[in-house]
Amino acid sequence: MKDMMLYDRDFPAFRFADDPFSMMDHILSGEPVFDGQFRMPAVDVKEEDKRYLIEAELPGLTDKDVKLEVKNDVLTLSTAKKEEKNEKDPKNPLKFLRHERREFAFQRSFELPDDVDAEHIDAQFKNGVLTVALPKRDVVPAKTIQVKVA
Numbered sequence: 814m815k816d817m818m819l820y821d822r823d824f825p826a827f828r829f830a831d832d833p834f835s836m837m838d839h840i841l842s843g844e845p846v847f848d849g850q851f852r853m854p855a856v857d858v859k860e861e862d863k864r865y866l867i868e869a870e871l872p873g874l875t876d877k878d879v880k881l882e883v884k885n886d887v888l889t890l891s892t893a894k895k896e897e898k899n900e901k902d903p904k905n906p907l908k909f910l911r912h913e914r915r916e917f918a919f920q921r922s923f924e925l926p927d928d929v930d931a932e933h934i935d936a937q938f939k940n941g942v943l944t945v946a947l948p949k950r951d952v953v954p955a956k957t958i959q960v961k962v963a
Contacts, residue, residue: 853919856890865947867923876938881945883934886925888945893918928952 859866867888871879874892882889894917925931930950937944 853921854890856921858923863949865926865929865949867943867945867947869921869943869945870941871938871943872941874941879936879938879943881934881936883925883931886929886931887922888925888934888947889920889922890943890945891918891920 855870857866857868859868867890869890871892874894878892878894880889880891882891925947928949930948933948935946935948937946
């Protein structure tokens with residue numbers, strides 16, 4: 814049985830603008846290189862009798878910010894939080910006294926065990942916690958066929 818192997822855990826994607834000099838500009842701006850845009854959510858994976866549960870802490874996000882996708886027996890959780898901008902009045906931009914919350918994106922992928930019923934996966938988002946229920950299906954044991962010698 815697969816053990817819900819976690820991908821992208823220790824290697825955050827470094828997402829800067831398409832301009833190849835944006836990383837250097839970011840470093841020279843005095844802002845920390847590893848700021849909030851590299852946040853990864855804390856995730857717990859549990860196994861129960863009839864299902865697996867994945868619980869991810871996603872404070873500050875809503876259900877509309879979260880994307881779940883199952884492809885080739887891999888469940889991928891991703892999101893992107895955009896930075897707040899004052900688009901109503903471009904002449905009067907937002908003036909922060911302190912600005913620690915920035916836009917960020919992340920992606921976490923889990924290899925699904927063979928006994929997960931991918932057609933009936935359910936997800937709920939409440940109080941900043943995403944709970945994904947992965948129901949187990951009955952695994953039919955392999956059938957043994959006798960080979961006759963002629």
